[in-house]
Amino acid sequence: xxxxxxxxxxxxxxxxxxxxxxxxxxxxxxxxxxxxxxxxxxxxxxxxxxxxxxxxxxxxxxxxxxxxxxxxxxxxxxxxxxxxxxxxxxxxxxxxxxxxxxxxxxxxxxxxxxxxxxxxxxxxxxxxxxxxxxxxxxxxxxxxxxxxxxxxxxxxxxxxxxxxxxxxxxxxxxxxxxxxxxxxxxxxxxxxxxxxxxxxxxxxxxxxxxxxxxxxxxxxxxxxxxxxxxxxxxxxxxxxxxxxxxxxxxxxxxxxxxxxxxxxxxxxxxxxxxxxxxxxxxxxxxxxxxxxxxxxxxxxxxxxxxxxxxxxxxxxxxxxxxxxxxxxxx
Amino acid sequence: xxxxxxxxxxxxxxxxxxxxxxxxxxxxxxxxxxxxxxxxxxxxxxxxxxxxxxxxxxxxxxxxxxxxxxxxxxxxxxxxxxxxxxxxxxxxxxxxxxxxxxxxxxxxxxxxxxxxxxxxxxxxxxxxxxxxxxxxxxxxxxxxxxxxxxxxxxxxxxxxxxxxxxxxxxxxxxxxxxxxxxxxxxxxxxxxxxxxxxxxxxxxxxxxxxxxxxxxxxxxxxxxxxxxxxxxxxxxxxxxxxxxxxxxxxxxxxxxxxxxxxxxxxxxxxxxxxxxxxxxxxxxxxxxxxxxxxxxxxxxxxxxxxxxxxxxxxxxxxxxxxxxxxxxxx
DNA sequence: CTGTTAGCGCGTTCAC
DNA sequence: GTGAACGCGCTAACAG
Numbered sequence: 001x002x003x004x005x006x007x008x009x010x011x012x013x014x015x016x017x018x019x020x021x022x023x024x025x026x027x028x029x030x031x032x033x034x035x036x037x038x039x040x041x042x043x044x045x046x047x048x049x050x051x052x053x054x055x056x057x058x059x060x061x062x063x064x065x066x067x068x069x070x071x072x073x074x075x076x077x078x079x080x081x082x083x084x085x086x087x088x089x090x091x092x093x094x095x096x097x098x099x100x101x102x103x104x105x106x107x108x109x110x111x112x113x114x115x116x117x118x119x120x121x122x123x124x125x126x127x128x129x130x131x132x133x134x135x136x137x138x139x140x141x142x143x144x145x146x147x148x149x150x151x152x153x154x155x156x157x158x159x160x161x162x163x164x165x166x167x168x169x170x171x172x173x174x175x176x177x178x179x180x181x182x183x184x185x186x187x188x189x190x191x192x193x194x195x196x197x198x199x200x201x202x203x204x205x206x207x208x209x210x211x212x213x214x215x216x217x218x219x220x221x222x223x224x225x226x227x228x229x230x231x232x233x234x235x236x237x238x239x240x241x242x243x244x245x246x247x248x249x250x251x252x253x254x255x256x257x258x259x260x261x262x263x264x265x266x267x268x269x270x271x272x273x274x275x276x277x278x279x280x281x282x283x284x285x286x287x288x289x290x291x292x293x294x295x296x297x298x299x300x301x302x303x304x305x306x307x308x309x310x311x312x313x314x315x316x317x318x319x320x321x322x323x324x325x326x327x328x329x330x
Numbered sequence: 331x332x333x334x335x336x337x338x339x340x341x342x343x344x345x346x347x348x349x350x351x352x353x354x355x356x357x358x359x360x361x362x363x364x365x366x367x368x369x370x371x372x373x374x375x376x377x378x379x380x381x382x383x384x385x386x387x388x389x390x391x392x393x394x395x396x397x398x399x400x401x402x403x404x405x406x407x408x409x410x411x412x413x414x415x416x417x418x419x420x421x422x423x424x425x426x427x428x429x430x431x432x433x434x435x436x437x438x439x440x441x442x443x444x445x446x447x448x449x450x451x452x453x454x455x456x457x458x459x460x461x462x463x464x465x466x467x468x469x470x471x472x473x474x475x476x477x478x479x480x481x482x483x484x485x486x487x488x489x490x491x492x493x494x495x496x497x498x499x500x501x502x503x504x505x506x507x508x509x510x511x512x513x514x515x516x517x518x519x520x521x522x523x524x525x526x527x528x529x530x531x532x533x534x535x536x537x538x539x540x541x542x543x544x545x546x547x548x549x550x551x552x553x554x555x556x557x558x559x560x561x562x563x564x565x566x567x568x569x570x571x572x573x574x575x576x577x578x579x580x581x582x583x584x585x586x587x588x589x590x591x592x593x594x595x596x597x598x599x600x601x602x603x604x605x606x607x608x609x610x611x612x613x614x615x616x617x618x619x620x621x622x623x624x625x626x627x628x629x630x631x632x633x634x635x636x637x638x639x640x641x642x643x644x645x646x647x648x649x650x651x652x653x654x655x656x657x658x659x660x
Numbered sequence: 661c662t663g664t665t666a667g668c669g670c671g672t673t674c675a676c
Numbered sequence: 677g678t679g680a681a682c683g684c685g686c687t688a689a690c691a692g
Contacts, residue, residue: 003685014663019687029661049443051685054384055668064424070409075400082399082426086433091440094394094422096412103416110421113379217606247606276547276577277607333669344679349671359677381669385684 002043011039022047059117062299063093063107066122071215073241073269073288074122077141080292081120088300090117097123104129111136117303120295124185125151137302141295143312144185150302150311152295156186159284159317160193160238163266166282166321167236168201171328172264176234177210178223178244190240190268209234213244220244224251235328236264242271245281249324260326270320279323287315332373341369352377389447392629393423393437396452401545403571403599403618404452407471410622411450418630420447427453434459441466447633450625454515455479467632471625473642474515480632480641482625486516489614489647490523490568493596496612496651497566498531501658502594506564507540508553508574514545520570520598539564543574550574554581565593565658572597572604575611579654590656600650609653617645 008015013032021028021036028036039045053059064081066074078092085092093116095107104123110116118137123129125140125147143151167175177194180187195205211226213219220239224247227233239245245267249259257263259279267274270285294313301308338345343362351358351366358366369375383389394411396404408422415422423446425437434453440446448467453459455470455477473481497505507524510517525535541556543549550569554577557563569575575597579589587593589609597604600615624643631638 004687005685015686016664016688017662020662023687027661032662046439046442048685049440049445050380050384050387050389052687054380054670054684055686055688057380057668059380061423068409069399069412070402070405072400072402072405075402075405078424079398079400079426082424083428086426091445092424093391094408094412094424096409096416098413109376110379112376114381115379115421217602220606243602243606246603250606250608253608272547272573273576273603273607276551276573276580277603278580278583334671335669338679345670346672346679346681347677350678353671357677362677378669382671384668384686385670385672387684 001048002045004045004047006043007036007039007045010043011035057114059115060089061091061093061116062118062120062296062303063095063110063116064120064122065095065097065104065107067097067099069094069096072271073142073286076288077122077292077295080289080294081141081296082292083289084293084296084300088296090300095119099123101129108136118299120299125149126183126185137299139295139299139302141291142186144189146185150298150308152291152298152313152315154286154291154315154317156189157193157196159268159319160190161197162319163238163268163282163284164194164197165201166319167238167264167266167325168197170236170264170325172234172236173203173328174206174209174232174234174236176227176237178213178220178237178239178248179210180213180215180240182212187240194238213240215241215243217243217247220247221251224248224255228252228255234263236266236325238266238268240268242267242269242274242281242283245283245324246273246277249277249279260324262329264325264328266325270318275322282322282325283320285318285320287317290315332375334375334377336373337366337369337375340373341365387444389445390419391421391423391446392448392450392626392633393425393440393446394450394452395425395427395434395437397427397429399424399426402601403472403616406618407452407622407625410619410624411471411626412622413619414623414626414630418626420630425449429453431459438466448629450629455481456513456515467629469625469629469632471621472516474519476515477642480628480638482621482628482643482645484616484621484645484647486519487523487526489598489649490520491527492649493568493598493612493614494524494527495530496649497568497594497596497655498527500566500594500655502564502566503533503658504536504539504562504564504566506557506567508543508550508567508569508578509540510543510545510570512542517570524568543570545571545573547573547577550577551581554578554585558582558585563593566596566655567593568596568598570598572599572601572611572613575613575654576603576607579607579609590654592659594655594658596655600648605652612652612655613650615648615650617647620645 007018097103121140124144140147140151143153211223267281267283270283274281427433451470454474470477470481473483541553597611597613600613604611
């Protein structure tokens, strides 16, 4: 495989000139430029980027830590990250951690060992996080409150409160929740929003109305079983993502209840499918791609050594009312 | 940042010994090994992987070319790739091409310039593909028939024929199709399967029954409008993915038709949501993760310079009958 | 504008 | 078992 020295020899010039011709063509005489081009073409020379990176000590790579890439929300965030990174000449290394701290640690090691310049973490921060054990440049996308490093997120508590207030306005007083895993920070933020909203309406918190899910379809169905067996069944259920909302709807319907006539269901995330399923889903739309873009921009600033004015971005969400919620039956 | 030389100085040894201590600890005296460890810890030394890669000329990285990472099917394939790659000590670089040949070319350049050792292409092969312009080690996941390089795929035509045969067995004679883009090889393979199946049943092909979609939700809705206006409406519709099937169902229902009583709808891919929407979806399940795993294994063999026995894997699919299809109404 | 040269951090000789 | 020295491909610095 041809090296820059081969090109130099072929063109009858020195390696320094070739190098300059590639990076600063305007600083090389047109005559020699032509020679260089000819030699490159003849030898089919491709600069070895591995050497370039080694030389420049810049990997121009960021790693994205994601608990599960098959989750649509994460995939969209990544899409946003990729767009910004690509534009800035950065590559993105995919770090599917499968929720394992060990794997997470391995990816963190990549920036310690210079394979990557920084990390974007899509996993919400918990205390067992390996980050930031060292002084690693990292930002948290989909962060929750109190993330100890730069983050981009939405106001999870506020968005939840908004949904709950809407359900209250429809006359619902017993509002169930299908949550994420209890130790997930998003779960906690959203529970806080729920409690805030019902407290403001003078309703006391009933823990039995909160059923733990895990953000997957199956857990929505399980939760429904619990609700159905209750003596005092809720008249509305807020689900912490759309997957669980969709399966909850199926669960209620299969049990002979109509949605939204007999029971209202609201979701979170606004997946694409949420406007095409039946009934269509009332939900919170997170600006997933934008979260990715903002995170990437923030990280790139950090890598460049700049100190950004903001290190915590709270992006706007949307509350979308569709067909799965209605006024409580009298 | 500490280098191997710093460690050598600290330990009172030479760089060569340190290097050996790291790669072949058993070939260094225990006494010195201890010194090395102490020095490493004291200086918080981390080997510079960028240098290692440069030195070894091995990037241990593969790039995955994907048209759209926010597509669940692709995301699952990637998940499978990631698992195998990680296990083999490889990193995966995400190449979101946004369906642009220019971006595709850029990623291909990464393997030409040594940044990556190989490519897995999730975009079905078309003639305008930039691959394999050079002798690049690449494999096509989700390949279609006649892909000119190693590939992993399912039998698209056969799977489609299976769905159609099932619909025929239910008494349907006019079977509509919502396809992918016409120039997509998967579209072509599946159309072939459709034609084969109806021909075997003695039905002549009516092109007006095939409506072009684009694999997105919205196009399913558009296609439905065309079907509804037909004088002779189909009694069943085969959709080339579940997204379009779900939105088609919504379209029919909104138009006052019942699914499956008035019209049957079948999909392709078996998204998670397909067992939770209403009605649940009759569909073809592709082994997405397995496709990813197989592709990664194949590519790694190729990279290692082995010649695999097989260069075309056709994996088994599943035909899943659920609630969206029923016997034709008399 | 061009050529020469040093050295990035590491692994790998080959003497000792 | 160990250490000194070289070179991977490239860029930067300086001299011409």
